[in-house]
Amino acid sequence: MNIKSHFTFNKQQRSGILLLLLLIISLFCIYWFVDFSEEDTLDTSSTEIVSIQNELDSIRLVEIENRKPKKYPFNPNFITDYKGYTLGMSNEEIDRLLQYRKEDKWINSAEDFKRVTGVSDSLLAELSPYFKFPDWVTNPKPKSNFKNYKSEKGFSDLPAGAGNSFAQKIDLNKATEEQLQQVSGIGEALSKRIVSYREKLGGFSNDVQLYSVYGLDASVVQRTLNLFTVKSPKDISKINVNTASASDISTVPGISFEMAKKIWEYRRLHEKISSIQELEKIEGMTERKLQLIQLYLSVE
16 A cells, blocks of 8 residues: 555645644634623612612612511510510510519619610610500699498488479479570470480499580589489499400490590500509599499490
8 A cells, every 4th residue: 555645745735734733823823812702881889870879779778677576665574585585685675574574563764664675775766656655644634532332322412403303203204305504504406316316225223324415514414413313224234354355345426436445445444443543543534434334345
């Protein structure tokens, strides 16, 4: 076999091989000595980029803040383990508060909260704006000289001035509209309203209920009680104020749901009411409302 003939090139072939070698060598030189890395053409220090970055950071901070648990006004006397944890209190601070409450003691100010729990000033400053205490704590009502006058029927009757004796008076539960109109200040409209209210109650249980008739002035009530009184009182099934809900208490005629809620809150804060007379401390409680409450609520 003649191998030599395979390695024999003419002049044109030799020129082509040489050109190919030069091209390969050139490519290797370009690869080693030329930097092909892309330059960062975006200038992050420009005013536009900095403004966009600041806006993104602001949105991120707002989102982080929105994800935090919302704080609502609360009574610090009723903080639970979980509530204390979400507020940022330590286990020791929560335990001090719970132990204080077990001793039947109450926190009535931000200073009390710090003294009992030992929280830091910074945490107190964050939490105290959300503390909500009952009105009778934040705006204590001066004690009145209320007296529980006992009538011959066993309940308080407001003074009605000079008038007929009990035997001479007409039974308020049997009085007609015409008889009621004998009182100065009571016309046809008010006499109808008194009878309608009596029917709504199923009968009066005590003279004090007459004050709850809409539009009936106190002085007119007193003149009415000179001639009329409850002689056949309706029996009332009293509600235990220590177990009643705010909705139950609001069923008392003449007592709004707002006042019922205050009574319920007072009971819950004190855990138990020992006497109906305690309720006179509640903001908005009048002597007449307290007399109405005594008709419908009991302490057991």
